[in-house]
Amino acid sequence: MDSEGTRDTRATRTGPVPRPTRPPEGSPPPMPTMPPGAPPRPDGSAFLAWLRAARPAAAPGVWRLGHRPRPETEPELTPARQLLSGAVIAFLVGWLVWSLLWNGYLGSWWVLPLELFTPDSWREGNDRVGNAVLWYSYYTLIALAILFVVARIGRWGEVWRRFGPPAWVRSATPAEPPPPVPGEDPADWPELRAHGAREAAERLAAEARTGLMRDVDHARIDRAWQGVRSGTNTLAAFTGAVLRDGSAACPHPSGDRDLPARQARHDLLTGQVRLGTAADDPRNPYQYRGAGLALGTDLLGTSLVAVGPAGSGKTGSLVQPLAESLCLHALAGRAAVVSVGAAGAGIGPAEAYDVVVRVGHPDSVYDLDLYGGTTDPDEAAAILAEALVGDLADPHPGSDSRRSTTVLAQLLGPFRAVHQRFPSVPELRQLLDGAPGPIAALRKALTETGHASLLRELDARERQQAHPGDVAAVLADRVALLDRPAFAAFFDTSGTSRPFTLKALDHPVRVRIDLPQRGHADASRILARLVLAQFTAAVTAREDRSLFACLLLDEAAGVVTPESVRGVQRLRSANAGVVLTLRTLDDVPRPLRGPLLGATGCRMAFSGLTPWDGQDFAEVWGKEWIETRDVTDRQIIAETPAGKAVHMLRRVITGQAPTARAVTVRQVERERWSASELAHAVPPGHAVLSLTTVRGEHAPPLLVDLRS
Known part of the structure; x- marks a missing residue:
């Protein structure tokens, strides 16, 4: 379970790691794990905050950690100058209406509802306190009605959202997320608890809170748990590995x-x-x-x-x-x-x-397999032909390098049948050049072992070699680029590297x-x-x-x-x-x-x-369809003093000259x-x-x- 059953790669180190020897008697005490005066080890708060952070669903490519979704279409916002000017003007209009009502310039019609719906004794009684409460309550109601209408006209709500405390809160540092609901905290590994691995979940939760777990450990253990759910591994093996190694369980082969x-x-x-x-x-x-x-x-x-x-x-x-x-x-x-x-x-x-x-580096520990680890001559020939002359094939879709693949297969198959391996780079170059010695030796070995079909392949190769335009010459030239002193220690096929x-x-x-x-x-x-x-x-x-x-x-x-x-x-x-x-x-x-x-x-x-x-x-x-607007502005010229004053007021409010605007909306297709x-x-x-x-x-x- 330590390797999850799917990670048993060959060792990537040049030798085994030596085991620590037993210290001799009388040796000094071990060095402290932390230097004197060093700060204490960090707890798991940073890891837990990362684990519990919100990751809402988002469109492809959006960084989901801490993402705040936005609407698909951009809301239309009124310019700040126009919005604030409208709010102030609406307030002044409301104050003017209230002043005219209060001073009686508009008559007394606005108190008619009070006279119709209240008894005369309430308004004309000797109770001065009651009369004051009644009349001032009505005044307050009228003022609130005017204020409501003015607020709607002046869009005070939008002013509050854009420039009031709600905007201050949005621009400030976001608040801490609420604590997770019990039973849904990802740090408690609820899925493991729900499927009977309670002890493993307790061990992992404890290591997460003490700062012993990191994001790679969490991802690796979650991957191992998915193997348990899919039936690749057993629950007992998974639980045993976690109880034994904690957050270091199910390690990567490298450790x-x-x-x-x-x-x-x-x-x-x-x-x-x-x-x-x-x-x-x-x-x-x-x-x-x-x-x-x-x-x-x-x-x-x-x-x-x-x-x-x-x-x-x-x-x-x-x-x-x-x-x-x-x-x-x-x-x-x-x-x-x-x-x-x-x-x-x-x-x-x-x-x-x-x-x-x-x-090409002499200190390289690893070599590169020229044939991709396959034992099939045809597959090896196809891969090698693509590498050598794939760029020379007809670039139009549907073309390939079959002729080159056939030439290589005619040589790789017989050579592997005789030597139980594929040829090295120098040997392959000699075969492609048609050197008499290697070809004759290969023919002799095939005859002695009775490979009649492979002998026919070799005969076909010799016949094609005599024809003009044979691709073997091109293949040999490309192989010669790999048959250089800098690559002498590479592409070995003898098994020594x-x-x-x-x-x-x-x-x-x-x-x-x-x-x-x-x-x-x-x-x-x-x-x-x-x-x-x-x-x-x-x-x-x-x-x-x-x-x-x-x-x-x-x-x-x-x-x-x-x-x-x-x-x-x-x-x-x-x-x-x-x-x-x-x-x-x-x-x-x-x-x-x-x-x-x-x-x-x-x-x-x-x-x-x-x-x-x-x-x-x-x-x-x-391309995509987009909406375009062609706007034509025609300046309005005032001829009277009053019109000029109104135009000046509009310019102060909007910041633009008064114009008559004609808008044409079209759907066009653009890149x-x-x-x-x-x-x-x-x-x-x-x-x-x-x-x-x-x-x-x-x-x-x-x-x-x-x-x-």
Whole structure:
């Protein structure tokens, strides 16, 4: 139960952790756990406040922690100057009416109701106190009636809401949330209590209140409990692990309970990582303005493509927070993540990952499996062909690299049948070059072992090699890019190294792959296509898809091919997704730009986009019907002194010259974001982001401030 039955990955350390030895007799006492004078350890108040915080349901992409929902449409507000002027004028009019009534300038008709509905003895009796009470009560009633009418005309209620104490309370620091209802406090783990794990709930609640539990522990134990509810694990094993280890129960295979450091804001209860704030811009829907923008696995499951020039913030504002969030999800047993980028690209420290593959670096502990861990020659040939020459295939949708796959399969199958392994990079290069020695040795071994079908494959390869236009020469040239001294210790197939294979993505593993950029740009693009092809093949073949798998590919130039686009389209149903960043859409073949943007549910355009890149985004985001108002103002010229005085009063109240206004309202169809706006109207540090969840919910393109 400690590993939940689904986390038994191979060890990620070079050796076992040594056990502490017994201290010798007479040794000094152990060091104190806290330095003298240090403040006491914090209690669990911060964790409990985070756990009990409100997380209302919200639109896709909204940061739910502490979110205050807003209406979908913006209410029409009267300008403050006009509102306050109207309130004052209404008060003066009411005071004038009351003064005229009180001084008798309007006659005595307003006391007629009192005379009709009260006896004469009440009004004309000798009881001076009673008469005073009656008359002044009536005066008060009339004054209140005038005050009510004046308040409605002057909209005093709106003045009170916008400028009175209610506005002061809203602008002040929000009050503390009310205490949770007994039996519904999430810190007491009510679901565990309801299903018979009361002792485990008591232990976890005690550790939460004493500050021993953190958000990753809560998410990890909740994930283990979901395994109990689904029948993957037993209640007895879960309870025993919690009673024994407390909040450290059901650990990640690495033993880590948190990352070395965090840069972004995370909410593991909702699975979100905050990227920024939706700008208070008229182009953003009113319900999004001022709200935090966040991404979670429900959005990454539709994949994301981000385009922006160098320095626009793709890595620091997007890739790094996502890598950090997915690593936290992996520690909680919810996800598996593979981060691919250039060495030193800023996708997280090595201590935050279980496996770090530094291709071309002599100190790399792990190697990269060139064939994806498969034993099927045809599958290995398809993946390798996509990596080597996928970018040379016809970029129009529907094309593929079948000829290259066939050539590789004709060589990989016979070689594996003879040697029980796939060829190394130098051996594969010799076979593709048609070197007589290796081909003859392979033929001899096949003849001796009686593999007639594989011998026919080899014969077909030799016949095709003599024809002009054979793709083996192109494959050999691409393999030669990997057959360099810098990669001599990599891509080993003899079993002496520690190759990492993406077949391990059915476990919550954290992987970082550093690609060699300096001097090996072409090899890096081949390896990036290789990782993407292996990822799409591995995650779609998983039997257990409860873990979310994500590939973060920083700088995906030369990676998008017809086959990779088809692979991305299959990821949503496999509970997986990819995040691709590009400096420009010119790095993608023109026929594939539309299919790529259509295959990804989330699209992000950073500041500094070119107009032709903005045109592609504008087309995929489409148009919407909006209401436009054409206002024509005609100034009114007063000819009399009284008219001029009235116009002067209107100018003082409204701040505008008196005009006669003609308004024409029309419904027109316009682009949500035009190419010109994307190229010139997105401020630095901002991006335009559209979202789609795996359930099909959409968020329109939003202008997001990535610095807040």
